[in-house]
Amino acid sequence: MMTSMRLLRSNVDYASLNRQLEALSLSEFLQWSLVTFGEKLVQVTSFGPTGIVILDHLMKINPQVAVTTIDTGFLFPETYALWEEIERRYKINITVIHPQLTPQEQERQLGPALWQLEPDVCCHERKVKPMAVAVEGRHAWITGVRRDQSNSRAQTPLVTWDGRYNLFKLSPLANWSRDDVWRYIRAHNLPYNALHDQGYASIGCLHCTRLPMNAVDERSGRWQGRMKTECGLHMPARPFTACPE
Numbered sequence: 001m002m003t004s005m006r007l008l009r010s011n012v013d014y015a016s017l018n019r020q021l022e023a024l025s026l027s028e029f030l031q032w033s034l035v036t037f038g039e040k041l042v043q044v045t046s047f048g049p050t051g052i053v054i055l056d057h058l059m060k061i062n063p064q065v066a067v068t069t070i071d072t073g074f075l076f077p078e079t080y081a082l083w084e085e086i087e088r089r090y091k092i093n094i095t096v097i098h099p100q101l102t103p104q105e106q107e108r109q110l111g112p113a114l115w116q117l118e119p120d121v122c123c124h125e126r127k128v129k130p131m132a133v134a135v136e137g138r139h140a141w142i143t144g145v146r147r148d149q150s151n152s153r154a155q156t157p158l159v160t161w162d163g164r165y166n167l168f169k170l171s172p173l174a175n176w177s178r179d180d181v182w183r184y185i186r187a188h189n190l191p192y193n194a195l196h197d198q199g200y201a202s203i204g205c206l207h208c209t210r211l212p213m214n215a216v217d218e219r220s221g222r223w224q225g226r227m228k229t230e231c232g233l234h235m236p237a238r239p240f241t242a243c244p245e
């Protein structure tokens with residue numbers, strides 16, 4: 001199996017690499033990631049159940065690994081509480097990236113309730129642009145995307161090239177189910193967002209998160225009533241210059 005950054009960048013056969021990686025356990029995959037990318041690896045998490053399972057494994061393997069979150073300024077109080085609990089539990093300081101614009105500046109410059117009028121612009125300002133800062137100088141980022149979360153995520157590979165941010169994107173739980181994730185959380189008594197106990201399945205910003213419309217589609221509570229299903233971090237890259245400024 002290829003193990004060096006140079007090999008990966010110069011001659012990567014993603015299909016073959018992914019086939020080999022599919023056979024690994026989560027711990028083995030993360031160990032491979034740490035060997036391959038070293039200190040250039042970062043986990044970017046919004047404290048969803050998948051992110052917490054990955055973080056728990058990472059902390060057992062190498063508690064020095066970089067962990068970053070993006071604070072859109074519109075998170076639920078329960079999410080901030082979970083963030084604090086995670087930092088206490090693992091004795092880590094999670095790096096936080098803020099959007100360039102405060103919510104007040106965004107309102108002044110781009111209009112009120114942007115998440116209602118132009119949610120793609122809002123996500124671009126508060127998630128997609130900050131993500132560029134979150135992964136700056138890194139060679140790979142770890143995300144919690146799973147294939148069973150939605151149709152648009154059904155083909156998620158374990159490893160791919162993220163052309164938007166120019167680094168590798170690792171989805172170590174791509175082949176886990178929602179039940180797998182929750183089994184692990186319960187078995188290891190891991191913290192999770194208290195909103196899940198109220199029926200929320202996928203939790204993002206408070207303006208754009210509702211109870212799911214159906215139990216099967218866990219992301220059906222996000223941007224309800226719109227065609228939008230993704231904030232933009234997990235969609236094919238567009239040049240930054242093509243995005244609204």
Ligand code: SF4
Pocket residue numbers: 072074114115118119120122123124126127204205206207208231
């Ligand atoms: S999820 Fe909603 S509030 Fe959050 S950045 Fe996107 S549009 Fe804005």
